[in-house]
Structure formats: C-alpha cells, structure tokens
Amino acid sequence: MENPIVRPRGRAPRWAAGIVILVTCLASSQGCGSSDSGADGGVASGDVDAAACPMAALLEQNCQSCHAAKPVAGAPMPLVTWNDLMAPSHSDPARHVYEMVKVRTNATDKFMPPTGHLTEQQLGVIDAWMNAGEPNCGFASGAKKPGGTVTGTADDSDGGVSENEVIKPEACYEIHAHGEQTPGDSTPFTVAPSQFYHAFNFKVPYDKDVKGLIFKSLIDNSAVVHHWLLYQVNGTPDADGTHKNTGGMHTNDTLLFGWAPGGAPPSMPPGVGFQMPKPGSTLQLEIHYYNTTGMAQPDRTGMSFCVTSKPTKYTAATTTLGSELILLLPAKTGTATGTCNPGFKNGKDKRDIHILYSSPHMHKTGVRMTTIINRVGGEKETLIDKPFAFLEQHDYPTPVIIHPGDTLTTTCTFDNMSSGIVTYGPSTTQEMCYNFVVAYPADLLANPGGSLQGADNTCLQ
C-alpha cells in the first residue's frame, strides 16, 4: 500500500446493497474456512507428508501420544493441526502455542517431551519451520481421534481450540477475489501478466456489532499473489462486489491487517476480540498481484474471518507507531525516528497494554525497522527489529506487555539511492515510517495528534 492512512474509527459509512455471506459455521472448534489445512474429515493423523512438512511429522512422532486431538496424560492442548500451533498458549495467552513449543523443547527444566530431549536435528526441524514463518505446510486435520474414530462435527468442540478459549465464533465469513462486478460472484478474477494492486469491496456480512476472533488467509493461485491487505473503508465506499486497480493508495481507509507469504493474519487470544467495522461498513481486500508467468492467470484468493456478537473481555485494535518527520538526503542512508508515549487515556487509565502483532510499513527506500520499548526503569527491550522490503510486508507476532510510563521508539532506516530529497508522503516516490501494531485494550496505546493526516489511532513522534 502506498498510503495506509488511518482515520477515526467508528464512523458508519453508508449502506451499500448486497450481502457476501459465503460461509457460516456455527461454533466450529476449528474456526471456519478450512480449505488450508484439510477440511474436517480430511487428512487423518498419520497421513502427514513428512517430506513437505517435517514439522508435522515431528509432532506426530514425538508429541501426539499426549498432545492428541483430544489431549491425554494431562497435556493441556492438542498439537495436531496448524490452528493448534497458532492458538494462544495455555500458560501465557499472549504467546502462541508454537512459541511455547520452541521454549519447552529447548528447556533445561520441564522440557518436552517429558521423556527426554529431542535431538539437535529434531530441534533444527522446529527452528527451520519457524524461520520459514510457521507455514501451514500440511498438518493433520485433527478430525481423527487416536484409535481411529472419526469425530462428528458435534463432538469435536475441544478438538482444535485450547480449553480457555472462552468465546466461540458464532459465524464465519469468506471474502474472495472474483471476476464480475457483482456481490456474491464466484467466478475467478483474471490476473493480467504484470504487477499491480487490485482492491475488492465487500459490504460487511453481519448486521450487529461484532468482534473478530479468527482470521485466515485463503490463498488460491500462489504463483501470482504477492500479499494482501485488509482495510476498513471510511470515506464513501465503492459499491458492494465491485473491484478495481488502486495503485495502492488509501487516503481514507483504516488498515486492519495484512498477510504475506510465511505469515498468518492475527488471531486473537482468549478473551480478546478484534474491533471490526460497524454493520453497514465496507471492507476492502487489496491484493498485490505479481504475475511473472507471462500469461493471464485465474485467482480466487481471499480470507476468512470468524466473529462473535458476545462481549469479549478486551477489544484489540490497530494503532500506528512511527514517524512522519522524514527527510532523506540524496544518495544517502537516512533514518526517521518517532517515540510513542502511550495515551493510557490521558493518564487516567492505568491498565497494561498488550501488544500482539507488529506490521512494519515503509515505501521503496525502506530497509529496516526497529521498535524498542523504553521501560520506566530504564531498561530497553526490542519489540521488533526486522529487515524491510517493499515487496515483502509481514505481520509479526510480537507479544509483549507495556506498563504505564513505558514508551516505544520506532526507527526506520532508508536507503535513498535517488538524486533528490525524499520526504514523508503517500506516493511511492515519497516515504513512510509506520509500524501498525495490534494491541488491547483498544485505543489505550493511541496518543493522537502527531499525524499530518489527522488520524486518531496513532501514537507517533
């Protein structure tokens, strides 16, 4: 995206006609839109392809005797499906299960499996999978109990979700790239042999206030999909079902989150719901296509989201950290730095802030982003420190707790190879320095006022 400008949330854009409910799955333990890890009743335990997904084979051989779809021997959670690994951990819901897998298999005390450490080579399998960005390389579906009894849909409620997942989704929806300019169309979109951004508009399919719980990427033609970004449209939306090239410009929209290869869109820990656009709003799924195959290609890439209308204990939202004070001299490396002094609702609200995910965004000269937490006591901790490439924009899980008084310093490094000065701005020849973080409670992190664009979900310089 070129200009992911964030605007006051909660405005209700006007209604557009049409509905895009494509899937509803009531209280499914596996979430919904199961096309990526094999649908229920699909691949059974024992059928994983060890060559394509050594991580799945490792779990099957060393962990599932206890961490089965229905865990036994006191194991707190299953380690069967990809969703199992992406779920919040039992002992520390701010971390994913897969992070605890890394911790506990390497632990000197209370290591896993309890019978003895994995070999160096087996530990290497876990590291390689994590370095690749925890891909869903082909895990079992969890539909089969140990012993071979296939569970019915009514019986597998504890098959894929940890026990402390208090709120189950009421409904799941899918939105997909499609060919016609009409709501509900399911013909494939034709991807021309070039590189471009294409945005698909969907009126939200729910008619009451909801929170998002589980999000999934449903990549169809992976040869041509580079990444996608999901926006809430705040200005006058285009009609439901329409789509067009965008050039990546988003002057009026709120970025909710994105997906890039190797990553996963943010799913929420127990007790937390993601703030979704109000009923009547329009979602925009912007896909960055990168088709180098030399010919037109069909694509139905999309995403699914599962929601609840029940109140969740916490609401998470996206807040923008970083800086808009950017001045890059010709043919030089330069930096921009912004320190977020979290709002804590103007000092009155002393609750901790839980950061879940970070998503760095710069333009073409951006090469690295760091966000450092400055603790009240003077210690410094790294929230994120990652190389950046315009064509590789990721969401990273960055679970950490911010206490009142802590600040966050974001530094962007740019490599301006042009012969002109580069400043802040929405076009590709200008620059941005934004770290979009998903955090709860919503709005506690924001300390608006620093944005040239007048956005209120920001905490900039």
Ligand code: HEC
């Ligand atoms: C013999 C049974 C058994 C086997 C085999 C086993 N575990 Fe466990 N695991 C447990 C039990 C019991 C607990 C809960 C007590 C604890 O945390 O130590 C547990 C806890 C865990 C936790 C902590 C979860 C949290 O949220 O804190 C992780 C992570 C874990 N196991 C990973 C693994 C992995 C990875 C493997 C295989 C390499 C494995 N376990 C093999 C029995 C087992």
